[in-house]
Amino acid sequence: MLKESPPQPTVLIVDRDLGLLFWLGAIFTKAGCRTIPAFDCGQAVSLMRKLGVQLALVVVSPELVEVAWMIRTLRLSNGHFSVVTIADDDTDADSTIQAKMTLKRPRVGESISGEDWLDRVQEVLRLRYTYTGTERNV
Amino acid sequence: MSAVAIPSRAIQLLELELRERRSHNRYPIRLEVEYALLNRRRVERLGHGTTVNVSSNGILFEADTALPTEKSIKLAMKWPFLLEGECALKLHIRGIIIRSVAKRAAVQIAYHEFRTAGFPTPGASSAR
Numbered sequence: 569m570l571k572e573s574p575p576q577p578t579v580l581i582v583d584r585d586l587g588l589l590f591w592l593g594a595i596f597t598k599a600g601c602r603t604i605p606a607f608d609c610g611q612a613v614s615l616m617r618k619l620g621v622q623l624a625l626v627v628v629s630p631e632l633v634e635v636a637w638m639i640r641t642l643r644l645s646n647g648h649f650s651v652v653t654i655a656d657d658d659t660d661a662d663s664t665i666q667a668k669m670t671l672k673r674p675r676v677g678e679s680i681s682g683e684d685w686l687d688r689v690q691e692v693l694r695l696r697y698t699y700t701g702t703e704r705n706v
Numbered sequence: 707m708s709a710v711a712i713p714s715r716a717i718q719l720l721e722l723e724l725r726e727r728r729s730h731n732r733y734p735i736r737l738e739v740e741y742a743l744l745n746r747r748r749v750e751r752l753g754h755g756t757t758v759n760v761s762s763n764g765i766l767f768e769a770d771t772a773l774p775t776e777k778s779i780k781l782a783m784k785w786p787f788l789l790e791g792e793c794a795l796k797l798h799i800r801g802i803i804i805r806s807v808a809k810r811a812a813v814q815i816a817y818h819e820f821r822t823a824g825f826p827t828p829g830a831s832s833a834r
Contacts, residue, residue: 585762586797586818587733593787603787604795605820615795618822674731 577624577693579603580642582612582632583654588673592627592654595685599693601625609638616642623649625692627671630655652692668692732759732766737783739767744778757783758810765799765813773811775803781813785820794823 579601581592589605596603606612609632623646628635630653653667735757743751755769785795798819805812
């Protein structure tokens with residue numbers, strides 16, 4: 569009997585940087601996910617309402633306004649998903665977001681390798697599977 | 707499990723080197739782009755091209771013809787990473803051509819938005 573392929577997890581990526589959205593989109597696709605991009609939290613919620621897909625993971629810049637609101641709103645319709653932030657070196661952690669992990673935003677002029685990022689993204693995706701149903705607001 | 711195929715024309719990303727020290731990172735992203743060159747809000751020319759790189763506030767693309775500087779332009783690009791044909795997302799950009807060398811045009815982004823496409827969204831307006 570043929571085994572059914574597991575569904576591709578859907579990742580919402582919210583960041584102001586258009587280049588970074590495409591970069592992360594490519595890396596998550598390489599890791600077996602499909603991705604939905606948005607430039608801000610309002611647009612993210614609006615897009616998710618239109619698309620109506622189940623989210624597995626949200627990758628978001630904590631510097632955007634209304635991040636906590638976006639996460640609460642999406643959880644009301646989606647149920648649980650993990651949150652990963654993408655932040656500059658000097659960004660303070662936002663405890664209200666309760667991110668499982670922080671990805672460092674590439675600095676200007678920094679050499680970055682797709683393989684490194686693929687490793688980081690796969691680590692993020694492994695975190696997704698550690699959810700047991702007992703965690704709150706992860 | 708089926709392998710995930712990244713669209714061939716999309717992105718050669720896996721050995722990205724950000725060589726240039728600028729105020730924004732530029733990602734060498736190759737995507738097809740459609741454009742509408744505007745003249746006082748009227749479409750003066752429609753065309754297509756391929757992006758060369760993308761940053762947070764600009765796009766460099768190679769057009770099918772040389773484009774004039776200081777003109778307003780609209781660009782549309784498909785988001786290539788939503789798979790299985792479930793829906794399409796398009797990135798819509800409005801900006802100004804700030805530099806043009808041969809067929810390469812640098813566009814400073816004034817506005818950008820992802821919009822759904824491929825299925826009806828009655829009464830849908832732009833996000834918030």
